[in-house]
Amino acid sequence: MLINNFLLLGAVLFCIGVYGVIARKNAVMVLMSIELILNSVNINLLAFSMLHGNADGNTFALYIIAVAAAEVGVGLAMVLLIYRNRKSIALDELSEMKG
């Protein structure tokens, strides 16, 4: 198999995730798009790991999975807090910190 198969798949998923981060207003949907981006990175890391026969890519992929789990946990806790205080999780209404 060509390595570009996997790299191009990763690129497509990454760009779909970026579109989701830009386009979505609901905070939970933005977090889902970030998951798409992190997964595309993992696919790239594992493809290079297999290309070079090196275990580092597998190690980094595992670390990224752990960091992503932590990120989703804290992110959803923050979203819950925002929802409890404001009854809405629309990101464009959170404008208190605008200068």
Place this chain on the structure above:
Amino acid sequence: MSAVVLATDDIYVAQNIGFGIIAAVMIVGALKVVTSKNVVHAALSLVLVLAGAAAQYLLLAAEFVAVTQVLVYVGAVMVLFLFGVMLTRAKLGHEADLNNRNHLLGVPVALVMLGVIVWVLIDGFEDTRLPQGDQASPISIQAVSDSIFKPYLLPFWALSFVLLAAVIGAIVLARKD
């Protein structure tokens, strides 16, 4: 420019066909994640993408990462997402205002970025092949654990503190006082 043709290998046709089917499912699922009007449907499409990613990891001979992906993402993270959807809005079904007003601005941004990345990849890797068959040296789980616990031990410790802080932080943020 033969790089974009999927079935260039005549020997390993099965792998290429499997890759193509799974990749198509993943891309359709990802598009549904970012375009669906229904939050729960988007979450379920995300399950499709994550499971497809696990299958791709198997194709890349990374079985431990694939199992971890299924356990952590498809198991734990999706339950978290569904709980998040459930706790932040009772309304199920279609919803009008999931997107920003100017969400179409994201389309050219994503397309330009995709074009640049695809051009660089095809230019850079042309038809580099993954090692297969006899020349393949699949990475054993033993090699992965050696890598985690020898050169990358310090990041591993840091990661356990990150997880601890995330657990405590999530509890502190989400509890009702």
